[in-house]
Amino acid sequence: MKNMKKLLSLLLALVMILAMAACGSGDAGKESAPAQESKSGESAPVQGGGDKIYDGVKLVYWSNWEATETQGKIITEAVNEFMAETGAEVDLQFKGRTGIKEGLIPALDADQKVDMFDGQGNKSNFGDRIVPVEDLMAAADYEKDGNAAMMELCRSYYADGKTREIPYQMKGNGFLYNKALFRQAGIESVPTNWAEFEAVCQKLLDAGITPMTTDDAYTPQAFGIHLARMLGTDKVKAVVNDGLWAETPEVLTTAKAFEGLASKGYFSDLVASNAFPTGQNTEFATGMIGMYVCGTWLPNEVRNITGDSFEWGFFNYPEVDGGINGTEAMVIGCQSFAITNKCDNPEAAFALISKITRGEWDAKLAEGTLGLPIDKANTEWPEQLADAKPYFDACTEIFAVSGGLENNPNITPALKENLAKLYAGLITADQFVANMETASQA
Amino acid sequence: MKRNKTMIAAFALPASILFVAIFVYPVIRTVFMSFFSIQEITDSFSSWVFNGIDNYKSLMGNALYRTSWINLLKIFFLGGVITLGVSLLMAAILKSGVKLKGFWQAVIYMPNIISAVAMATMWIQYVFNSTYGFLHNFFKAIGLESLANIQWLSPDMKFTALLVSYCFGTIGHYMLIWLSGMERISPDIYEASSIDGASKVQQFFYVTMPLLRGIFKTNLTMWAISCSGFFIWSKLFSPITADTSTIVPMIYMYEKLFGAANTDSVTRDAGSAAAIGVMLCIFVVVMFFVVNKTIKDDDIEM
Numbered sequence: 001m002k003n004m005k006k007l008l009s010l011l012l013a014l015v016m017i018l019a020m021a022a023c024g025s026g027d028a029g030k031e032s033a034p035a036q037e038s039k040s041g042e043s044a045p046v047q048g049g050g051d052k053i054y055d056g057v058k059l060v061y062w063s064n065w066e067a068t069e070t071q072g073k074i075i076t077e078a079v080n081e082f083m084a085e086t087g088a089e090v091d092l093q094f095k096g097r098t099g100i101k102e103g104l105i106p107a108l109d110a111d112q113k114v115d116m117f118d119g120q121g122n123k124s125n126f127g128d129r130i131v132p133v134e135d136l137m138a139a140a141d142y143e144k145d146g147n148a149a150m151m152e153l154c155r156s157y158y159a160d161g162k163t164r165e166i167p168y169q170m171k172g173n174g175f176l177y178n179k180a181l182f183r184q185a186g187i188e189s190v191p192t193n194w195a196e197f198e199a200v201c202q203k204l205l206d207a208g209i210t211p212m213t214t215d216d217a218y219t220p221q222a223f224g225i226h227l228a229r230m231l232g233t234d235k236v237k238a239v240v241n242d243g244l245w246a247e248t249p250e251v252l253t254t255a256k257a258f259e260g261l262a263s264k265g266y267f268s269d270l271v272a273s274n275a276f277p278t279g280q281n282t283e284f285a286t287g288m289i290g291m292y293v294c295g296t297w298l299p300n301e302v303r304n305i306t307g308d309s310f311e312w313g314f315f316n317y318p319e320v321d322g323g324i325n326g327t328e329a330m331v332i333g334c335q336s337f338a339i340t341n342k343c344d345n346p347e348a349a350f351a352l353i354s355k356i357t358r359g360e361w362d363a364k365l366a367e368g369t370l371g372l373p374i375d376k377a378n379t380e381w382p383e384q385l386a387d388a389k390p391y392f393d394a395c396t397e398i399f400a401v402s403g404g405l406e407n408n409p410n411i412t413p414a415l416k417e418n419l420a421k422l423y424a425g426l427i428t429a430d431q432f433v434a435n436m437e438t439a440s441q442a
Numbered sequence: 443m444k445r446n447k448t449m450i451a452a453f454a455l456p457a458s459i460l461f462v463a464i465f466v467y468p469v470i471r472t473v474f475m476s477f478f479s480i481q482e483i484t485d486s487f488s489s490w491v492f493n494g495i496d497n498y499k500s501l502m503g504n505a506l507y508r509t510s511w512i513n514l515l516k517i518f519f520l521g522g523v524i525t526l527g528v529s530l531l532m533a534a535i536l537k538s539g540v541k542l543k544g545f546w547q548a549v550i551y552m553p554n555i556i557s558a559v560a561m562a563t564m565w566i567q568y569v570f571n572s573t574y575g576f577l578h579n580f581f582k583a584i585g586l587e588s589l590a591n592i593q594w595l596s597p598d599m600k601f602t603a604l605l606v607s608y609c610f611g612t613i614g615h616y617m618l619i620w621l622s623g624m625e626r627i628s629p630d631i632y633e634a635s636s637i638d639g640a641s642k643v644q645q646f647f648y649v650t651m652p653l654l655r656g657i658f659k660t661n662l663t664m665w666a667i668s669c670s671g672f673f674i675w676s677k678l679f680s681p682i683t684a685d686t687s688t689i690v691p692m693i694y695m696y697e698k699l700f701g702a703a704n705t706d707s708v709t710r711d712a713g714s715a716a717a718i719g720v721m722l723c724i725f726v727v728v729m730f731f732v733v734n735k736t737i738k739d740d741d742i743e744m
Contacts, residue, residue: 102700108482109482109485109486120708122706122708124707124708125481125701125710157707220704262604270593272593272597273572273593273594273596275593275595275679275680276682282571282573400568401705406683407706409683409697409702410505410506412684412702413680413684413685414506414686414690416597416683416686417686420596422598424596437506
């Protein structure tokens with residue numbers, strides 16, 4: 001019995017030691033690229049000593065992708081090549097979207113060494129935790145190959161007009177459509193104005209095809225862009241922030257346009273109950289629906305459902321009667337890189353960013369993710385998004401997300417609910433305006 | 443035995459230090475933060491701006507935040523009745539001598555060992571889906587078209603769908619606690635009541651129920667705690683941006699702390715998030731006191 005107790009005690013002690021060792025050796029990183037062998041948290045050594053330009057330099061790079069995503073795989077390859085070429089040691093850690101959102105600022109504030117990171121465009125909330133990159137870009141003449149509109153967008157996030165972020169993986173919003181269904185309905189060209197758009201919907205319906213659907217998370221997109229066509233994105237933001245639903249006649253006009261679409265049966269019967277991503281996955285990607293208002297990331301997101309045979313088309317939101325802008329205005333945005341104030345060697349970080357966002361690796365990212373390249377020299381866009389290129393090239397006015405309609409997170413839930421009901425024909429345009437006015441005043 | 447105070451202090455000190463560092467300090471800091479305007483949770487104290495109870499006033503003046511509390515209270519009361527009621531019924535059935543008791547116990551408890559993410563996805567995609575979901579197919583198969591056409595995830599039905607699926611997943615947990623309480627009741631009491639002519643139903647209401655008061659208190663307190671932390675299910679029913687029908691204070695707190703999705707510029711408000719945390723804590727404490735004041739468990743001896 002005594003021996004048994006001793007044995008048990010030993011086993012317990014062993015388990016505790018192992019558990020503590022497992023906890024202690026946990027790296028801050030969620031997943032690390034296979035090539036890296038470094039530990040985060042060490043200060044970067046000074047450059048020099050070897051044959052290569054960044055021998056001895058160590059960078060910690062947090063990515064908002066997952067290691068298993070296509071973006072993650074391509075970035076890993078690019079980083080490996082960068083390390084081989086420059087001699088730098090890169091600790092690439094895949095944190096995922098929430099990892100960056102929730103963990104990066106606390107990590108930087110706790111003096112954790114993170115030199116660079118990527119993520120959703122507009123990093124203005126990082127404040128002085130990220131550094132301006134204007135000088136680095138100027139020294140490398142980086143901008144000459146970039147997309148001017150994206151650079152302008154990235155600068156617009158900062159009061160001093162100096163960008164702290166470097167764009168890549170462009171994206172834009174508009175109508176993604178199924179070309180095979182359009183052909184089946186006898187539609188030969190995409191609509192450029194509202195009358196043509198309604199005619200397209202009717203042709204699809206006549207051919208037995210439900211013209212469009214959406215998901216709960218994306219309900220504000222079509223309505224918001226429509227309203228931004230009439231008012232411009234700044235006034236749309238004023239409507240949602242100041243509660244000017246009843247005071248702005250264009251809101252009712254837009255609501256009536258969608259009430260009309262609903263009454264004619266242009267929306268899927270399931271539009272009110274499509275909890276993201278049900279609509280995009282089970283209705284649009286399966287070829288049951290003609291159109292879906294979303295972003296250019298959609299072909300990549302549903303590629304496992306559509307396979308290669310799906311014929312993707314894209315057109316910008318059509319011009320509307322009484323509107324103040326046309327298809328030269330659209331919702332575009334990007335992912336971006338930033339260099340933190342913890343970085344001892346911004347030149348090396350910028351070199352890695354340049355490698356990923358220019359030339360071969362930018363093209364590989366676009367090709368692999370069915371995304372949009374940021375390097376002007378990469379003129380070949382993925383076939384699925386080739387239709388979007390003319391709109392991007394002609395874009396002179398950038399709308400905010402959903403035309404600015406999602407600018408007030410306190411109102412977005414009520415907006416989503418009432419738009420779902422409007423699209424499903426459960427409420428009228430007048431009820432929509434009244435409901436939103438009530439929601440804003442409450 | 444003579445007490446060695448030094449030894450007591452030496453043994454108590456590490457645990458006390460850890461307790462203060464891990465529990466007491468964060469609570470005090472959160473309460474303190476709730477009276478300041480703070481952007482990031484890790485902002486230095488020098489950047490905090492004292493604003494009294496403005497965070498609380500601003501939150502209570504916000505319709506969406508009030509909606510989140512209404513949803514939470516609906517989950518607490520409606521969900522509480524469903525979960526505690528059904529789990530008590532299940533426990534009573536299992537205690538009544540039903541065959542394969544262990545098997546049924548395991549089946550009812552099983553949802554608790556499955557991740558909430560998997561459970562919610564299963565409900566959303568395979569039960570409530572209006573095209574191929576179980577409810578749609580089942581009602582269609584038995585010819586009840588009107589029930590088959592219910593859009594469970596539409597704005598008007600989403601809360602019901604959320605509540606039903608959440609309760610389903612938690613019933614097994616509470617059932618086990620009820621069952622453990624029932625096992626403690628002496629068979630002699632049932633035997634005596636049988637001799638006195640009590641039926642099974644009468645035994646349940648006049649013997650089992652009064653003797654489960656302590657367990658009822660425990661279950662109610664635990665239900666309040668689990669409701670105050672309601673987050674994952676709501677997040678999965680509205681994955682990108684919140685819905686009016688499913689938003690709860692924890693979701694609102696998350697959006698305040700880390701910024702909402704789909705907006706052009708991310709705005710964060712750690713001060714308000716701290717105030718929400720304090721209010722949730724007060725909710726649990728109030729529920730605890732109400733339960734303790736209203737339900738007495740020490741007047742019956744087992």
